Amino acid sequence: MSQPADQREISVAVSTVILALLPGACGTRRVHLPLVRRTRQPFQDRWALPGGWVCPDESLSDAGRRTLAETTGLRPSYLEQLYTFGRPDRSPTGRVLTVVYSALVRSHEAAAATEGENVRWCAADDATGLAFDHDEIVRYALWRLRTKVEYASIALHFLDETFSMAQLREVHEAVLQRPLDPANFRRHVEATGTIVPTGERLTGTRHRPPRLYRALVPAGSPGPFAVAGPPS
């Protein structure tokens, strides 16, 4: 393994699927993601995932965080590497290897995110016709989110530091797109032991004030790596 001499033409990019829960049609919340309009060829004027080239001294996860900040002005509450796409023909302008990250941002922060002519939040399930192979990437990110939310406590990353049981349930319902039994959901969450009651209650609600909870651990993912997969 010496230094390579012949494949310098491979460019390394990072794209990020940034997921947040935003109000949808009728009071419900849906999974959304920000898209950016391409201002150059190829795929000019098409919508695409935020991303950019990896800087020489920048880790891959830092590059993911940077593209997120440049697009939405926000910090992710969760970031994990999703997959690396590298088909030789996936970009018409040359060989591009794209490391894709998946990020979750808190709802109340996402509401303040920048939006403009070239940045638009889109319901994740409706994101089609994107540039490159980004349709495929979004579908994969959604599949990962929906399978992982059932066994890992990543839904917490959509919420503030304290939250009610109903708010956590609403996150699961929005992600899984189906109603959940409040009683069973409570017991299921309490059994995992990932959240702990703060002792306080949420006032200002229309009815009985619910207890507030806090995430017990910073809510990492399973496996040998700490929070969001191996350091990149």
Next chain:
Amino acid sequence: MSQPADQREISVAVSTVILALLPGACGTRRVHLPLVRRTRQPFQDRWALPGGWVCPDESLSDAGRRTLAETTGLRPSYLEQLYTFGRPDRSPTGRVLTVVYSALVRSHEAAAATEGENVRWCAADDATGLAFDHDEIVRYALWRLRTKVEYASIALHFLDETFSMAQLREVHEAVLQRPLDPANFRRHVEATGTIVPTGERLTGTRHRPPRLYRALVPAGSPGPFAVAGPPS
């Protein structure tokens, strides 16, 4: 997103964690993987995962398959992308981004694999002191194998086309490193419906000849992608 101008110094490599079940200490079988001795700096004379630079017109998974063939002379029965490692300081000779693949090879083929002065099969759990961050990569690959074998039918890729229930159970026991109840294991596997009896029996055994089974589907992984993650 124009062509990058400033980060051509990122080199793209592929490494492969090649897993097979080989005879261990006392009649049991253990998960093994081939290592190659580095013949150059950095980490000269240290053991490392097989790998190499990605060719310009070669997909990432093809590069993984190629490094596997160059090392062991074998074809994998299963190949999936594991993770992409890209810390800026992970190689002392410059920035290297390594896409790691995980491969499974059938036991009876692995027995015929090349071994020599610079290629050695090693019990996967004993593989430490490797070059670069390869210790970490091997541990991650083993964790993925052990968690995935419980819900996906990847153990079939260690076996031949037809196999007995006991052989399949031995694979699970070797991977999970604990004995499994034959009766419950049988029911569990039959419930998933991933294998089907051939109608034949395995003769030449010391006692009652067991039924032979065959994998029903080519045993893909779940998710939106076909066999081994998205095409690369």
Next chain:
DNA sequence: ACAAAAGTGTTAACACTACACCCATGG
């Protein structure tokens, strides 16, 4: 006939689901 492995049956423990019901608060 015996040993050993293949394969079946039984049961208790556990987890999950649906839904009935009580509690607490704002209006």
Next chain:
DNA sequence: CCATGGGTGTAGTGTTAACACTTTTGT
């Protein structure tokens, strides 16, 4: 005091784990 969501109890159902047991072969 009523409507509404917060929160608890419980019975029915499905799944899992442990292990006793029967079957079938080679020696």
